[in-house]
Amino acid sequence: MWNRIEGASREEMEALQLRRLKETATRVYHLVPFYKQKFDEAGIKPQDIRGIEDLARLPFTTKQDLRDHYPFGLFTTPMDQVVRIHSSSGTTGKPTVVGYTANDMEVWKECMARTFRMADVGPGDIVHNVYGYGLFTGGLGFHYGAETVGAAVVPSSGGFTKRQLLLMKDFGATVIAGTPSFVLHMAEVAKEEGYDFEKDFRLRVGFFGAEPASEGLRKALAELWGIMYIEAYGLSEIIGPGVAASCPHGRLHIMEDHFIPEIIDPETQEVLPYGEEGELVFTTVTKQALPIIRYRTKDITRLNIEPCECGRTLISMESVKGRSDDMLIVNGVNVFPSQVEHVLTKVEGTTPNYVIVLDKKGVLDKLEVWIEVDEQTFADGIGKLEELKTKLHNEMLNELYINVKVKLVEPKTLERSMGKAKRIIDRREAEGM
Amino acid sequence: MSRKYVVKQLSIFLENRKGRLLEVTETLKDAGINIRALAMAESAEFGILRLVVNNPEKARSALSAGGFTVAEQDVFAVEVSDEPGSFHKVVQILAGEDINVDYTYAFVGNSSKAVLVFKVSEGSLDKAISALDSQGIKLVEPMFFYE
Numbered sequence: 001m002w003n004r005i006e007g008a009s010r011e012e013m014e015a016l017q018l019r020r021l022k023e024t025a026t027r028v029y030h031l032v033p034f035y036k037q038k039f040d041e042a043g044i045k046p047q048d049i050r051g052i053e054d055l056a057r058l059p060f061t062t063k064q065d066l067r068d069h070y071p072f073g074l075f076t077t078p079m080d081q082v083v084r085i086h087s088s089s090g091t092t093g094k095p096t097v098v099g100y101t102a103n104d105m106e107v108w109k110e111c112m113a114r115t116f117r118m119a120d121v122g123p124g125d126i127v128h129n130v131y132g133y134g135l136f137t138g139g140l141g142f143h144y145g146a147e148t149v150g151a152a153v154v155p156s157s158g159g160f161t162k163r164q165l166l167l168m169k170d171f172g173a174t175v176i177a178g179t180p181s182f183v184l185h186m187a188e189v190a191k192e193e194g195y196d197f198e199k200d201f202r203l204r205v206g207f208f209g210a211e212p213a214s215e216g217l218r219k220a221l222a223e224l225w226g227i228m229y230i231e232a233y234g235l236s237e238i239i240g241p242g243v244a245a246s247c248p249h250g251r252l253h254i255m256e257d258h259f260i261p262e263i264i265d266p267e268t269q270e271v272l273p274y275g276e277e278g279e280l281v282f283t284t285v286t287k288q289a290l291p292i293i294r295y296r297t298k299d300i301t302r303l304n305i306e307p308c309e310c311g312r313t314l315i316s317m318e319s320v321k322g323r324s325d326d327m328l329i330v331n332g333v334n335v336f337p338s339q340v341e342h343v344l345t346k347v348e349g350t351t352p353n354y355v356i357v358l359d360k361k362g363v364l365d366k367l368e369v370w371i372e373v374d375e376q377t378f379a380d381g382i383g384k385l386e387e388l389k390t391k392l393h394n395e396m397l398n399e400l401y402i403n404v405k406v407k408l409v410e411p412k413t414l415e416r417s418m419g420k421a422k423r424i425i426d427r428r429e430a431e432g433m
Numbered sequence: 434m435s436r437k438y439v440v441k442q443l444s445i446f447l448e449n450r451k452g453r454l455l456e457v458t459e460t461l462k463d464a465g466i467n468i469r470a471l472a473m474a475e476s477a478e479f480g481i482l483r484l485v486v487n488n489p490e491k492a493r494s495a496l497s498a499g500g501f502t503v504a505e506q507d508v509f510a511v512e513v514s515d516e517p518g519s520f521h522k523v524v525q526i527l528a529g530e531d532i533n534v535d536y537t538y539a540f541v542g543n544s545s546k547a548v549l550v551f552k553v554s555e556g557s558l559d560k561a562i563s564a565l566d567s568q569g570i571k572l573v574e575p576m577f578f579y580e
Contacts, residue, residue, distance in 0.1 A: 373446045373479075378502045380444040380483070380552075381535060382476050408479055410448050411502055 002117040002149070003110065005257050006312045010305075013313065017260055018052050020285035025049055025058065028291055031076040034069060035059075035293065055260065055283060056271045060294045063096060066237060071097040077289050087135045088236050088334060098137075098236050099289035105144070107286050111242030111255045112145020118230050118245050119205040121175055123150035128168050128203075130178035130186070131210070132332070133157045137240030138210050142177040142232075145242065151175065158182060161189045169200045176206045177232075179332035180213040180221060184363040187224040197226060207232050209241055211329040212320060231319060237295055238282050244317055251304065253314040258286045261315060262294070263303055277302045280317065328358065328424065330365045330402055337423050340369055340404075343395045347388070348377060353411070358426045365428060368405045369396070435562035438572040439507045441489040442552070445482045446502040449475070457482060457501065464495035469578045470510075470550055472538035483538070485510075485550060485578050508552045509562055510573040515547045523549060523570055530564045532557045548573060 001007060005016070025046040028035040038059035039045065048054065066074060075082070077099075084100040100108065121127065127146040133139030139157055146153040154171060156164055158178075164186060168176070176183060183206060190197065203225050208218075209232035222229045231252055234241035244254040254261050262271055263278040272278045280299045284291050299320040307313045328335045337356055344354060353372040358365060369392070371377075379385060389406045396404040447453050461468065470485040486492045489505065496503045513519035520539070527534060535552040542548055553561045566572055 373502050375502055375504060378444075378446050378504050380481060380504050380506050382474050382481060385446075385479070385481075386476060408446075408448075410446060410453075411500060 001311065002114040006114060006253070006314050008257075008313060010313065013257060014052050016257055017285060018049075020257075021052070021055060021260065021283065022046060022049050024283070024285045024287075024291045025293070027076055027288075028293060032074055034065065034074060038293075052260075055262065055294070058283070058293050060269065060281070060296050061292050062296050063237065063298075066096040067094050070094055072099065074292075075099050075289050076291060077101055082289050084140075086137045086140075086236055086240065088137075096237065098240075101288040104239070104287050104289050107258055108141060108239050108242055109144050109148040111239065111258060112141055113148040114255060115207065115230070115232050115242055115245035116145050116149045116151065116175075118247050119175075119207075119228055121146070121149055121151050121205065125149075125151040125175050126154060126171055126173045127151045127175040127177060128154045128156060128164070128171070128173035130156055130158055130164060130176065130182055131241075136333075137234070137236045138179075138332070141234070141240040141242055142207065146175075146177075161186055162193065165190050165193065165195060168203070169195070172202045174202050174204050176203055176225070176227070178206075178208065179210045180208045180217050181211060181331055181364055183208065184217065184221055184224070187221070188363055197224065201225065203227050205230060207245075209233055210332040233317070233320070235297060235299075237292060238284055238297075239287065243282070247308060247310040247312060249309045251308050251310070251312075251316040252319060253308065253312050253316045254303075256315050259284055261303060261317065263301070264296075266296075266300075274303050274305045274315075280320075328356070328367075328426075330358065330367050333400075333402055335367070335400055335402055339400050340396070343392065343399055344369075344371065347392050347395055354423070356424045358424070358428055360428050366405065367402055368407055370407045370409050372411045373408050374411050435559045435566065438509050438562050438566075438574060439558070440485060440510055440550070440573070440575045440578060442506045442508045442550070443484045443486065443489060443493055443496070444504050444506060445484070445496060446504075447480045447482055449478055449480060454482070456499070457496070460495055460499040460501070461486070461492060464491060466492045466495065470538065470540050470548070472536070472550075474536070483536075487579055489579075506552060507555070507558055508550055509558065510548050510550045510578075511565060512542075512546050512548050512571045512573050515541055515545050519547070520549060523551075523565065526564055526568050526570065527551075527553070527561055530557075530560060532561045532564070548577075 029039050029046045042059045044057050081101045082099045083102050087095045087097045129142050131138035131142050133155060143153050143155055205228045207230045218229045231246040232241045233244040233252055238259055243259055244252045246252045260283045262281040264271055264281055266279040280297045280301050282295050283293050301318045301320050304316045340356055355370045357368040385408060392406045393404055396402055445457060467487040468484055472483045474481045493503050511523055532553050537549055537551045539547055539549045
């Protein structure tokens with residue numbers, strides 16, 4: 001355990017949460033007009049919070065609220081106190097922005113250190129980090145966490161699989177961190193290249209997150225690489241990776257002294273008891289730059305408050321299997337169908353009839369966009385149609401950072417074969433991944 | 434003047450899918466359409482079928498009703514003698530006028546003549562027809578196809 005609070009009694013935890021919640025509520029109420037208005041509408045003032053159960057009386061915050069206040073409208077600190085800004089892709093070209101003060105960075109490092117300590121990662125370990133470095137919180141989150149526990153980090157980011165394997169072998173990496181699909185892809189390439197997993201690699205543990213992974217995929221990764229599989233759950237709006245991490249007993253513990261979880265019924269918005277399935281909601285209680293009250297994650301899961309065999313009393317959540325909205329995760333990148341639609345409309349001038357098809361190519365996700373060629377789009381000339389395909393492909397790459405295969409199909413094909421309203425066909429499930 | 438040589442061509446967008454061409458030919462047969470000339474262009478995933486038919490209006494509405502994506506273009510046709518160098522002569526005139534040929538296709542008629550269909554960019558259609566006409570190339574009137 002990195003911090004003794006991870007094994008604190010329920011009373012101690014709740015007392016700490018309550019104190020921090022009051023501080024955070026006071027902070028947002030007085031510093032952010034948006035929160036003041038929402039609190040007033042809900043008929044609650046920060047001083048009305050007397051017990052942890054009063055959290056349920058506070059208003060929700062959604063991703064849309066973050067977008068509406070783009071870029072810094074919900075920050076509670078002046079910009080001269082912000083030391084880091086991250087951003088995630090948005091549905092209509094408008095991203096969501098998150099900021100960190102120096103203290104927020106400490107909180108993040110602390111949570112990532114706890115994550116690494118789930119497998120006792122520390123000095124002497126070499127962490128090969130294949131999460132993407134950049135605006136995405138994955139790369140830097142794991143990077144700082146590994147440094148905090150005293151491990152050596154290889155900041156290799158994604159891509160260049162063959163070179164990555166060479167470095168992992170030569171440097172003697174003991175830990176890998178990345179998206180499940182990419183690390184599985186690395187295993188396949190390693191096999192093709194004739195590596196001997198036992199002799200060539202020293203990996204003992206892997207930290208995985210940013211996309212859902214089935215039981216089958218987890219097992220396959222653990223067996224192929226001969227590693228312990230640790231899940232790291234997080235979302236940039238809350239802090240990035242580090243919101244929850246799985247222990248050796250397989251329970252995904254939430255860092256609830258920083259992020260208080262609730263489960264609600266997504267329809268009625270009523271708080272549900274522990275053990276019941278519903279939408280996960282988080283309230284950050286230590287963040288300064290961008291505290292967030294009752295953020296609706298859209299992730300569907302359930303909570304378990306029983307103390308764990310690992311010694312932690314931190315509440316745990318089940319791995320997220322579904323989302324209550326239509327967001328797709330393609331090789332770790334978030335994609336909303338509306339983003340695809342936005343690009344189509346931009347390139348074509350109209351919104352064509354389209355369908356998004358997700359498939360597996362080997363172990364990587366493959367995204368195809370099928371577009372109906374109607375009489376407005378149809379130009380008599382192979383060259384012109386190929387040009388349209390190329391242009392769409394490039395725009396998707398530029399705007400959504402995803403490699404899309406554009407396929408032109410005849411009108412009514414989509415309607416006939418899969419019902420017009422259905423915009424997404426996810427064939428990845430069928431693979432048993 | 435050159436407008437009287439403009440021939441209507443239909444092009445149909447086709448996915449590379451088994452039986453799809455058959456559905457086109459069936460639709461045309463059922464509508465009583467006679468195909469006078471045709472060419473098929475293809476890429477890895479889709480193709481374009483280009484047709485000159487005896488009744489373009491009727492063919493177009495039958496195909497649209499059948500769910501095909503159809504577009505109409507202006508092309509022209511010339512008749513040359515079926516012997517070496519005659520195609521070259523036509524292309525040479527067009528090249529001399531700096532006219533780009535998008536595509537062309539030919540068929541041999543029932544005599545010693547061959548008919549060549551040309552698609553040039555929209556802006557240079559009139560120029561192409563006038564150039565060929567003035568240099569003694571025999572342009573085919575649409576009635577030849579339409580009947």
